[in-house]
Amino acid sequence: MPELVLGPMLRYVSTHEATVWVQTSAACEVEILGHRARTFCAGSHHFALVVVSGLEPGSSTEYEVRLDGERHWPKAESEFPPSRIRTLPADGPMTIAWGSCRVTAPHEPPYTLDADEDERGIGVDALYVLSQRLQARDPSHWPQMLLMLGDQIYADEVSPRTKEYISARRDLDQAPGPEVLDVDEYTMLYLEAWSEPTLRWLHSVLPTVMLFDDHDVHDDWNTSESWIADMRQTSWWGERIIAGLWTYWIYQHLGNLSPVELEADELYRQVREAEDAGPLLRQFATAAEREGGGGLWSFSRQIGGSRLLVLDGREGRVLSDGQREMMDDDQWAWVTEQLTGDYDHVLLANTLPVLLAPTLHYVEAWNEAVCQGAWGRWAIGWSEKLRRALDLEHWASFQPSFHRFISLVADVGSGRLGAAPASVVMLGGDVHQAYLEHVGFRSDRGVRSAVYQAVCSPFRNQLERKQRNFVGIARRSRVVGLLARAVARSAGVDDPDVRWRVEQQPTWRNQLGWLEIDGRRLAITIETTPADHRPALEVSLHKQIS
Numbered sequence: 001m002p003e004l005v006l007g008p009m010l011r012y013v014s015t016h017e018a019t020v021w022v023q024t025s026a027a028c029e030v031e032i033l034g035h036r037a038r039t040f041c042a043g044s045h046h047f048a049l050v051v052v053s054g055l056e057p058g059s060s061t062e063y064e065v066r067l068d069g070e071r072h073w074p075k076a077e078s079e080f081p082p083s084r085i086r087t088l089p090a091d092g093p094m095t096i097a098w099g100s101c102r103v104t105a106p107h108e109p110p111y112t113l114d115a116d117e118d119e120r121g122i123g124v125d126a127l128y129v130l131s132q133r134l135q136a137r138d139p140s141h142w143p144q145m146l147l148m149l150g151d152q153i154y155a156d157e158v159s160p161r162t163k164e165y166i167s168a169r170r171d172l173d174q175a176p177g178p179e180v181l182d183v184d185e186y187t188m189l190y191l192e193a194w195s196e197p198t199l200r201w202l203h204s205v206l207p208t209v210m211l212f213d214d215h216d217v218h219d220d221w222n223t224s225e226s227w228i229a230d231m232r233q234t235s236w237w238g239e240r241i242i243a244g245l246w247t248y249w250i251y252q253h254l255g256n257l258s259p260v261e262l263e264a265d266e267l268y269r270q271v272r273e274a275e276d277a278g279p280l281l282r283q284f285a286t287a288a289e290r291e292g293g294g295g296l297w298s299f300s301r302q303i304g305g306s307r308l309l310v311l312d313g314r315e316g317r318v319l320s321d322g323q324r325e326m327m328d329d330d331q332w333a334w335v336t337e338q339l340t341g342d343y344d345h346v347l348l349a350n351t352l353p354v355l356l357a358p359t360l361h362y363v364e365a366w367n368e369a370v371c372q373g374a375w376g377r378w379a380i381g382w383s384e385k386l387r388r389a390l391d392l393e394h395w396a397s398f399q400p401s402f403h404r405f406i407s408l409v410a411d412v413g414s415g416r417l418g419a420a421p422a423s424v425v426m427l428g429g430d431v432h433q434a435y436l437e438h439v440g441f442r443s444d445r446g447v448r449s450a451v452y453q454a455v456c457s458p459f460r461n462q463l464e465r466k467q468r469n470f471v472g473i474a475r476r477s478r479v480v481g482l483l484a485r486a487v488a489r490s491a492g493v494d495d496p497d498v499r500w501r502v503e504q505q506p507t508w509r510n511q512l513g514w515l516e517i518d519g520r521r522l523a524i525t526i527e528t529t530p531a532d533h534r535p536a537l538e539v540s541l542h543k544q545i546s
Helices: 126-135 160-167 183-195 197-205 225-232 237-256 259-264 266-273 278-291 329-338 358-371 377-389 399-414 465-476 478-490
Strands: 004-013 018-024 029-032 035-038 040-042 045-052 060-062 065-067 070-073 084-086 094-099 145-149 208-211 299-303 306-311 345-350 423-428 435-440 450-455 499-502 511-518 521-528 538-544
Touching (some): 004 065, 004 070, 004 084, 004 183, 004 197, 004 208, 004 237, 018 065, 018 237, 029 045, 035 045, 040 266, 040 278, 045 237, 045 259, 126 197, 126 511, 145 345, 160 183, 183 197, 183 237, 208 237, 208 306, 237 278, 266 278, 306 329, 329 399, 358 377, 358 465, 358 478, 423 521, 435 521, 450 521, 465 478
Parallel strands (some): 094 145, 145 208, 306 345, 345 423, 423 450
Antiparallel strands (some): 004 018, 018 045, 029 035, 029 065, 040 045, 065 070, 094 511, 299 306, 435 450, 435 499, 511 521, 521 538
16 A cells, blocks of 8 residues: 655645645555646656645635545644645735755754754754744734745755665765765655654645755855866766756655646656656756756746746856856846736845855955966966865856846846836845845936845754854954955956845844735844744844835
8 A cells, every 4th residue: 555655745836726745655646635646656766746726816725635545644643733725815915934954853952952062953943943833823824935945955964864874775984975875865865854743744734935055965066167077077976966856856846836837847747657757857867967057947936916036046057168157048038038027026036145245245256256267377276175165156256147137136126127116135045144135226227126135044054153253254344344355356356236235133043034025015024043942933133125
């Protein structure tokens, strides 16, 4: 008899339809609210994505999961509230929770302690606390979406349980050591990350959209062209990147697509029809890794009167023949097309912040210029080593793409692509801190929208004190900032055509961000876990921006 291995995960939700993702132990028919889908096989693993249609806008419908007619969810002994699908309302207020970066570990001491108290400590899990909060609330007060901006799993920083699984399969003294290598190990990583009962219930009721970042595959993934060349010379990278993209397509990407997009996806059709889709996905992942660019993973959502655009700035980078771009020309054209229209708000989500602290912005821009020969050939080698050691691979280190993105924001905010929205908000994660920045343009750009950048990270992976101190100096020291700018200008780096100021100093603990949208009004809130390790979230920032 088939068993429900993982899920259900509520993924795409609109005003009248939804998709629910599951993993099962064997081939079977999955049924939810009278809608059915056969599982597909990839390797020795079985999955299904059930499309539920004909729902009413703003409705709330309890559901069960049946495998070959037998109920497998909720479990008979479940103490959680019923799982339900809540469709988006046709109009009215909506709330989005967001953040990034969650390391998997037991939710108990010493793992719930801070890293300064125990080397195994990563703090209280913000998503665990969110799940507890929703269980105690009426569903009408739940958010409409959870936006997960990268590092849902850590392929290069596995939990004790996954490490034990890996060590039973192969010698950890051989590369890549206690890191994920192949599809089966990735499957174990996802299973552990999403099967904890409290989190599993959360994913069954809260629609999620998600995008990968570096740790979903490897720290510094696609930092530079030379980094890629070095990794391809190792004995293990080829298998790691194929397994990472293969499993990402199944576990994360499929659920980002609408039923219409799924129907039009040729690979999805072939996978469902194949006896074993493993060879197809291996071929697909190999091509995706080699080609670069192309916008395979970016996607767009209409949320009421607002547009959410989630951009891949990681796998789709162009890093070949001396080119260095976050996205290729085809993806830039697609982005512009998505933003052409009249919206109440435009939300531009990327795993990486577009705007860093000014000091760090100049350091990354300087490093890119030196790596490209601004200080002569003698400086290229050590500058590349510095880039990798300090993770200097954000938008600031892709200067042509940075300026192109800022120009696009100005076009949206000035009304050149449609009526100017009330706000343009750049959403980011990755940097293990949370903050809100007000962004200003020259008056001749004609920007009328309120423009902000909101960053929220981590869900669960707090920085150590020495790392916090380093970033704090970079943010607050005027002398260091002036020095960084002068050094960058000596390498030919231009000042950015935009200014930004932080609304309040960053918070560093595990945390969760909120967007509250009501017509032309939008408020941003950040909540952090308390220092006494209680499973709670406390407001650290609240700002009505439009």
